[in-house]
Amino acid sequence: NAGVMQNPRHLVRRRGQEARLRCSPMKGHSHVYWYRQLPEEGLKFMVYLQKENIIDESGMPKERFSAEFPKEGPSILRIQQVVRGDSAAYFCASSSLAGGSEQYFGPGTRLTVT
Amino acid sequence: AQSVTQPDIHITVSEGASLELRCNYSYGATPYLFWYVQSPGQGLQLLLKYFSGDTLVQGIKGFEAEFKRSQSSFNLRKPSVHWSDAAEYFCAVGESAGGTSYGKLTFGQGTILTVHP
Numbered sequence: 488n489a490g491v492m493q494n495p496r497h498l499v500r501r502r503g504q505e506a507r508l509r510c511s512p513m514k515g516h517s518h519v520y521w522y523r524q525l526p527e528e529g530l531k532f533m534v535y536l537q538k539e540n541i542i543d544e545s546g547m548p549k550e551r552f553s554a555e556f557p558k559e560g561p562s563i564l565r566i567q568q569v570v571r572g573d574s575a576a577y578f579c580a581s582s583s584l585a586g587g588s589e590q591y592f593g594p595g596t597r598l599t600v601t
Numbered sequence: 602a603q604s605v606t607q608p609d610i611h612i613t614v615s616e617g618a619s620l621e622l623r624c625n626y627s628y629g630a631t632p633y634l635f636w637y638v639q640s641p642g643q644g645l646q647l648l649l650k651y652f653s654g655d656t657l658v659q660g661i662k663g664f665e666a667e668f669k670r671s672q673s674s675f676n677l678r679k680p681s682v683h684w685s686d687a688a689e690y691f692c693a694v695g696e697s698a699g700g701t702s703y704g705k706l707t708f709g710q711g712t713i714l715t716v717h718p
Contacts, residue, residue, distance in 0.1 A: 491644075520705060529691060529708040530645075543705060553647065578644060582704060590695075590706060592645040 489514065491581050491593035492561075499599045506566040506573070509598045512581030519562045520590060521554060524576040536562055569600045603628040603694050607709035614682050615717045621711050622677040624692030633695040635706065636666055640688045644654065646648040648690075662686070687716045 492511040500506050512519050517537055522530040532546040535555035546549035547554070551569075556562040566573055576597045615619055626632055633652055637645040649660025656668040663668045666677045675692060690713075693706040 494606050507616070518704070522706075522708075529710045530706075532705045535705055546705075580645075580706075584704070588704070589650050590704070591647070592637070594644040597642075 491579055491591050493577075493579050493593035493596050495596060496594060497597050497599070499601060500569045501601055502570055503568050506569050506598055508563070508564040508566075508577050508579075508598070509561040509582075510579030510593060511561040513591055514577075516581035516583065516591075517585050518582045519556050520580045520582070521562075521564050522580065524578060524579045524595075526575070530578065533564075566598075569598075571600050574598055574600045603632070603707045605707055605709035607690075607691050607692055607696050607712050609712050610710065611713045611715070613715040613717060616684050617681050620677075620679045620682045620686070620692050620714070621661065622692075622714070624677065624709060625673050625677045626675060626692070626694045627673065628694055630694075630696075633704075634666075634668060635662065635693040635695065636664070636675075636677050637691045637693060638688045639691065639711075645691065648677070682716055684713075684716045684718060687714055689713050 494509050519536045521533040524530045534547050534554045535543040551567045555564045576595045578595045579593045582588045582590045606625045608623050617628040635650045638648050639645050648664050649658050651668045655718050659665050664679050668675050689711045691711050692709040695704050695706045
C-alpha cells in the first residue's frame with residue numbers, strides 16, 4: 488500500500504511564474520490536508536479538501552493560492568505569480584476520517600523561488 | 602483556538618542517555634495529540650498518538666508519551682537514545698471528531714534533537 492505521494496519533490500520557479508504541486512493520498516483516504524513549512528517555523532495548516540470540495544481554507548493566503556481535489560486525479564496546490572516569500576516546503580497529508588484519525592504525510596515539495 | 606508550545610528549540614543528549622521532549626497544548630475539549638519526527642529533507646513520520654484511554658501511550662522506535670490533562674502536557678520520552686534518533690520532533694494537536702476544524706493539526710515549533718556519540 489503506497490503512502491502519500493507528492494511531486495515534484497523539488498521545484499524551482501522564477502518570481503512571477505506559477506507553481507503546481509501535486510498530492511496523491513494513500514489508497515482509501517478521501518481527506519487531504521496541505522501544510523506549509525517556512526524556514527525556522529513549524530508546519531502551518533493551509534487547506535482541507537475532500538473530493539471536489541474545499542472544506543476549510545482558513546489557512547490559505549487570500550491571493551495567488553488555490554487548491555483542488557478533483558473527482559479523478561491528485562490534489563493540486565497552485566501558486567500563481569510566485570514571490571520569494573513563497574519559498575518553503577509544502578506537505579500534503581491524508582487521512583481516512585475528518586478528525587479522529589491520524590494523518591499520514593507525504594515527503595513534501597520544496598519550492599524555491601529565485 | 603488551539604495552540605501547541607514546545608519550549609525547547611534544541612536539545613543535545615549523549616547516546617544512551619534518557620530523553621524527554623516537552624509539549625504543552627491549549628485546547629478547550631479533549632484533544633487528539635500526536636508526536637511526529639522529521640529527518641532533514643524528509644516528510645513527517647508519526648511516532649505515536651493519544652485519542653483516549655490509557656494516558657501513557659507507546660509508539661514506534663521505543664518512544665512513549667504521557668498525557669497529563671491537569672498540566673495540559675504531552676511529553677515525549679525515550680529511556681535510551683540512539684544516534685539515529687537525531688531529527689526534529691513535532692508535537693501536534695487535532696480536534697476530536699465532531700468538532701469544527703475537521704481534524705486539521707496545529708503543530709508546535711519543533712524541537713531539534715542532537716545526539717552526541
